[in-house]
Amino acid sequence: MTHHITDLPEWEVDVDGASNVKNGGAGLILPKGEDMVIKASVKIDCPISNNKADYEVLVTGLALACEVRAKKITRFSNSEIATSQANGEYQARDLLFWLYLKKAKNEVQHFDSFHIKHIPREQNTQTDVLSKLANTTPGSGSQSLI
Template sequence: MHCDGASSGNPGRSGIGVVINLSGENAKEHEKKKEYRLSEYIGIATNNVAEYSALIRGLEKARSLGLKKIKIFLDSELLVRQMNGIYKVKNKNLMPLWIKANNILKEFDDHEIIHVRREMNKEADLLATGAVKKAALL
C-alpha cells in the first residue's frame, strides 16, 4: 500500500492519496479487482496531518478488504519513524492520529512500514495533489 498526503500551504487545502495493490494471497481472495485507489480532499490541514490521514484511510480500506498482512510505503520520513517507534510524537495535533493508526495496525497479523523516496510514491502523490487541485476548482 502506498500512501501520501498533500497540502497547498502548511496549513492549507489538503488531500490524500492511497494505492493498494493486491498480490499473492490477497489477490486470490479479490479476483475481480487487483488495485484500489483513493483520492480525497480533507479540508484545511498541515502536511503531516494529511500524511497521517492518508495512512489511516488506507489502513481502513485494507481492513475492509479483509487483508491480514500489509506492507506500507510512505515518503514521509517523519511518519515512518514515528510509526516505527524511532521518533516520539511531540505534536499534540498528531498524537490522536498516531494512536488511531496504531490501533488499526493491531488488527493486522503482520505489517511493515517502509520509507521510500518521493519518486517511488508517485501514484499516491498524484492522487493526493489531484484531490487538492480538484477542491481548488470548486
C-alpha cells in the same frame, strides 16, 4: 487467475499526502498481485499541513485495508516523520501527531502483521498525483479523521 479479496495473504499500501492553505489531499494505492489494484484520491476539507495529511492517509489506508479484510500489510510512504514515528524511531511530540499515531496503532491491531517503510519521493509518484488531484479539486470532501 481471479482471486477473492479475502484469499489474498498480503497487501501493500502506497500512500502520500498533500496540502495547501485551504485543504489537503490524500492518495493511496492498494496493489495486490497482478489482478487487483485499489486507488483512492481523498480530499481533506480543512486546513492541514503536509505531515498531517500524511497521517490522515495512513489512517485512511489502514481503514481501507481493514475493509478488504487484509491480514498482512506493508505500507510505503515518503514521509520520514510519519514512517519514523510509526516505527517508534521518533517520538510524536505534537499532540495531533500523537492522536493520529494512537488511532493508527488501534487500526494496526486488526492485522496479523504490519510493516511500514520509508521510500524516496521518486518511488511514490502515482500516490503523489492522487493526493494532488484531491488537494486541487474544487468542492467539498472529507473532514479530518481526528
